[in-house]
Amino acid sequence: MRNSRTLARSGSFALALLAAAVLTACGGGGGDDAGGSQAKAATPNTTTATPGTSSPSSPAGPVTTTSLVTPACSGCGTVDATTYAGSGVGVWQTINASAAAIDVPVSIAGVNGQDVTLVFTNQTAVPQPMPSISLTASYYWSVAESQLRWASDAELDKTRIGEFNREGWTGLANKGAAPNRSLIGGPSRSVVNDIKTWYHSDNSARTATLVRQRTASDGTTINFWVENAENDPTKVSSTILDALDAGFVSAGKIYDMLKSVGGPMWGTHSYSNLISPTGQPIDIVVLNFDHNNTPFGMVGYFFARNALVRDASNPYSNESVSLYLDSETLYKGGAAGLKAMLMTMAHEGMHMQNFYRRGVVGGPAYQFDTWLEEATAMMMEDFASHAIDPTYNNVRDVRFPDFVRYAGGSYNCSLLDWTPFGASCDSYAVSGSLGGYLDRQLGLGFYKNLLANLTTTDSVAALDAAIKTVAPSSSFTDQLRRFTVTASSLMPAAASPTGFGFPARVDGGFSLPVIDPPTLAPYRTLTQAVPATLQPYASLPVVRKAIKGTYTETVKVPAGTTLSIVIQ
Numbered sequence: 001m002r003n004s005r006t007l008a009r010s011g012s013f014a015l016a017l018l019a020a021a022v023l024t025a026c027g028g029g030g031g032d033d034a035g036g037s038q039a040k041a042a043t044p045n046t047t048t049a050t051p052g053t054s055s056p057s058s059p060a061g062p063v064t065t066t067s068l069v070t071p072a073c074s075g076c077g078t079v080d081a082t083t084y085a086g087s088g089v090g091v092w093q094t095i096n097a098s099a100a101a102i103d104v105p106v107s108i109a110g111v112n113g114q115d116v117t118l119v120f121t122n123q124t125a126v127p128q129p130m131p132s133i134s135l136t137a138s139y140y141w142s143v144a145e146s147q148l149r150w151a152s153d154a155e156l157d158k159t160r161i162g163e164f165n166r167e168g169w170t171g172l173a174n175k176g177a178a179p180n181r182s183l184i185g186g187p188s189r190s191v192v193n194d195i196k197t198w199y200h201s202d203n204s205a206r207t208a209t210l211v212r213q214r215t216a217s218d219g220t221t222i223n224f225w226v227e228n229a230e231n232d233p234t235k236v237s238s239t240i241l242d243a244l245d246a247g248f249v250s251a252g253k254i255y256d257m258l259k260s261v262g263g264p265m266w267g268t269h270s271y272s273n274l275i276s277p278t279g280q281p282i283d284i285v286v287l288n289f290d291h292n293n294t295p296f297g298m299v300g301y302f303f304a305r306n307a308l309v310r311d312a313s314n315p316y317s318n319e320s321v322s323l324y325l326d327s328e329t330l331y332k333g334g335a336a337g338l339k340a341m342l343m344t345m346a347h348e349g350m351h352m353q354n355f356y357r358r359g360v361v362g363g364p365a366y367q368f369d370t371w372l373e374e375a376t377a378m379m380m381e382d383f384a385s386h387a388i389d390p391t392y393n394n395v396r397d398v399r400f401p402d403f404v405r406y407a408g409g410s411y412n413c414s415l416l417d418w419t420p421f422g423a424s425c426d427s428y429a430v431s432g433s434l435g436g437y438l439d440r441q442l443g444l445g446f447y448k449n450l451l452a453n454l455t456t457t458d459s460v461a462a463l464d465a466a467i468k469t470v471a472p473s474s475s476f477t478d479q480l481r482r483f484t485v486t487a488s489s490l491m492p493a494a495a496s497p498t499g500f501g502f503p504a505r506v507d508g509g510f511s512l513p514v515i516d517p518p519t520l521a522p523y524r525t526l527t528q529a530v531p532a533t534l535q536p537y538a539s540l541p542v543v544r545k546a547i548k549g550t551y552t553e554t555v556k557v558p559a560g561t562t563l564s565i566v567i568q
Helices: 152-166 238-249 254-262 327-332 334-362 370-388 394-405 427-452 459-470 476-489 517-523
Strands: 007-010 012-018 044-047 078-080 090-096 102-122 138-141 195-199 205-215 221-227 282-287 296-301 321-326 505-507 510-512 539-557 561-567
Touching: 078 090, 090 102, 102 476, 152 296, 152 334, 152 370, 195 221, 205 238, 205 282, 221 238, 238 254, 238 327, 238 334, 254 334, 254 370, 254 427, 282 327, 296 327, 296 334, 321 327, 321 334, 327 334, 334 370, 334 427, 370 394, 370 427, 370 459, 370 510, 394 427, 394 476, 394 517, 427 459, 427 476, 427 505, 427 510, 459 476, 476 517, 476 539, 476 561, 539 561
Parallel strands: 221 282, 282 321
Antiparallel strands: 007 012, 044 138, 090 561, 102 539, 102 561, 195 205, 205 221, 296 321, 505 510
């Protein structure tokens, strides 16, 4: 499910405005709806704590003259295992593949006032006990709006829809001969000005009129329905409809982009009580979701129950391949609201496509876990953003900023546990930022391979296999480590070594903008207390400020964890 929030961006990053359009998808397991509230001025809290036995060149632990880390980048600021070049970005690492924590001595000479960032990356699916380590720099961005939580009813609705899309529908679907077009569930043959009753996700009946009918490049009919009470020049106007129409149906826009990366939205299947496999239009249904006279919140969704025929066990099916958009966001949200809706159609369209391709055709066991389902939808937004609006990119402008500044820090957040806008973790920021990194490093071919992979029912294994199709010597854990090093150290785009960073990419007609992490430095959150555990596939940065001479420290590294040292 999708919700909405936008970060204003003007040259350098400007956080002060939180009010517009991030897109949350209801299809894969929850939504990322955000209230369009404006962030209050916030004061960062910084802490510097230097142990009595430490010095700038030896911030913690016993002095050592050996170094058990090795260079992890080429053509960068590493001279060898014990020497920094004095400028640029240097990355060193050691991997603890054992079942117990180990001591890793580090001694790197040639540092001339640069910061040293230690990045712990848990490369296992279980929490690992985190040893004690001194914190010589911590930073907490205290902005209440960073702990956004949506109304309980909206959260429950998003969870309910997401769970149904992933598993709930399987209890109602029957394997067997698919219905033909003459049976119930056959495609509607609506014409403009037809009136129909649509059921909203809360089961309320809404009367809507077919206000526009278009034909996509592949011949698929695209219907735009507007709830009658919202079908007014002062509400959902023809100008708004023109923008939705152009953004979704026009050549090379959202529908064509979805089709090009993942195939059809609907088609052949072997279920007797899913709607007809042939001739189905795509219905875009604009309803006033909650009548709260406010834009944003939950702004759109895809609900798989509408793909089943209506019967006693599923009485609120709309028997259609359909996406649902919130009308008040369209006409009360201004330009940001319209932008949110366009991106929502891309996001929810991927949920629709994943449901058909992976759940219906592949089989329910092949549907992604929520963290990867939502990641693929945000990756679709990432690829589509430039064609929809060249000034906006969801990963650059929302997901990654949220990852850096969210609450207590999104670093030590389990990739596998879906906790959108929780007390200390926002899973949308985590999955979206990782997805944006993989898009830029691995490209469109990787993304297509991920969407189409039906060789495993394990989401981590599916992601690993897709990575190997374009980078055979790499892996999921390798890419995760590179992402966490880039994100945790705020590695500058211009100086990022090969294999790190968020570089610009043009691929298969899609344009991905560069992301420059140091622009977020004023809003970065660093831990103020060492956590008891390092969460599954999570990371934790610890910063040593302005080191001169030789950086020396013995670091205890948890089991199954990579320690990376970044000097810049």
